[in-house]
């Protein structure tokens with residue numbers, strides 16, 4: 351594991367543990383499902399990328415961290431809801447029983463909503479340490495990425511696409527939203543907080559977003575369930591349109607390599623970003 355990644359991941363893990371201890375009293379009905387969800391062992395790619403881009407654009411870590419945590423919270427809520435029977439219906443996530451399996455569907459629905467809401471409450475609590483306009487711009491970026499023209503649109507297109515075979519362009523559009531929006535959010539947040547615009551890094555994020563999803567589809571076919579920490583073979587069983595059903599395994603692998611190569615060109619001399627592109631291509635979980 352790359353040193354920069356593991357150090358930043360550790361900072362995020364520790365902050366999430368701390369936050370989930372302090373947010374509610376232990377007797378509060380949300381204490382346990384909130385802590386269970388936020389401290390489950392995720393890779394924290396979105397949070398780490400937020401810290402990395404903020405560092406590159408000279409945003410102090412004190413300002414970057416709340417957005418890194420909020421983004422990880424939004425990502426975690428989306429997984430809780432995505433795993434529910436009405437959506438992907440999964441029993442395992444991050445190597446643990448899914449939230450609805452552990453606590454029941456009602457609690458999973460509410461804690462998912464609660465985490466999304468809490469991400470905003472938490473950011474607002476920190477507002478005094480930001481320039482007001484940059485703070486609003488960063489809020490705009492993060493909640494637009496999570497919303498009905500971003501991740502949620504992708505999820506809706508995915509759900510609607512279950513009825514028929516999607517075209518390649520439809521699949522690209524779906525994943526640019528569903529997976530891509532939260533992976534592009536880190537550079538947009540860093541841009542908003544620093545007041546600058548980094549087209550190369552934005553392009554990098556778009557390529558790793560697609561690469562991430564192509565790899566996810568490959569892992570659903572070729573992955574090891576124990577390493578992955580979630581069920582495999584579900585896309586195939588549910589007749590979903592994926593990069594594999596549309597391109598076939600070999601062309602999907604070639605498309606993955608193409609996206610990674612394009613990401614590395616956009617990353618330029620940034621060794622960490624080049625490493626992360628490789629990590630996404632090689633990940634087994």
Ligand code: GRG
Pocket residue numbers: 391392393394395425428429431432434437444501502505528529562563566635
């Ligand atoms: C409101 C009912 C309801 C559902 C919303 C928003 C949503 C459901 C789902 C979000 C879409 C989603 C789950 C996209 C998949 C993206 C993806 C490949 C997630 C896995 O990300 P990793 O591998 O996960 O980074 P870890 O566990 O490492 O954080």
